[in-house]
Amino acid sequence: MKTIFAAACLAFGLFLSAPSDAATPTPAQDRQQIEAVVETFRKAIIDKDKDSFMQLFLHGNVTWSGVTTDASLEHLYATRPDPKLPRPSKYFNGNPRTFIEGIAKSSTRKEETFENVRIDSDGEVAQVWFDYSFIDDGHRQNWGKESWQMVRTENGWKIAAVVWSMEFGPPKKTAG
Numbered sequence: 001m002k003t004i005f006a007a008a009c010l011a012f013g014l015f016l017s018a019p020s021d022a023a024t025p026t027p028a029q030d031r032q033q034i035e036a037v038v039e040t041f042r043k044a045i046i047d048k049d050k051d052s053f054m055q056l057f058l059h060g061n062v063t064w065s066g067v068t069t070d071a072s073l074e075h076l077y078a079t080r081p082d083p084k085l086p087r088p089s090k091y092f093n094g095n096p097r098t099f100i101e102g103i104a105k106s107s108t109r110k111e112e113t114f115e116n117v118r119i120d121s122d123g124e125v126a127q128v129w130f131d132y133s134f135i136d137d138g139h140r141q142n143w144g145k146e147s148w149q150m151v152r153t154e155n156g157w158k159i160a161a162v163v164w165s166m167e168f169g170p171p172k173k174t175a176g
Contacts (some may be wrong), residue, residue: 033156035120036116037156037159042113048100048106050129053096056159058153062160065093065164066091067163067165068089068167071167072167074127109135109137110136112134113135116130121150124152125151126150126157127148128148129148131137131143131146132145144166147162149159
């Protein structure tokens, strides 16, 4: 029995010391891969590509929460068509599938722009933080800060949570 146990320990030790087939990505490779996820997200919105968009997520029911700024809430409340309507909610939850399906059904061009993208990662989890603007038919509809929590899986980097702030104002035509 001791011989079997010793052989098992030796085999396990060799397994642990053997080089892995899949080398651990370097921080630069992680950054490139995460930047590719950001670009695929952006392009999938423009192309109304539901399949590519959904493949970016850990699963279809990741945290998907937005919060509207107080100033924008006041603007929405003041400009509502029926004064008897309830005050708009400060925050809401959704999911990525509903988001991309709404974009795909729309007859207008949609785009989300990203500026000041910051990535912090330890190689297994990552935080992506940026300024965004959501463009609908050439008009900036809303803007704010957006944050993604990401995890590195066997199938690459996946988005595990999306949280953002939203600010509204009078629609403005974007350049280009």
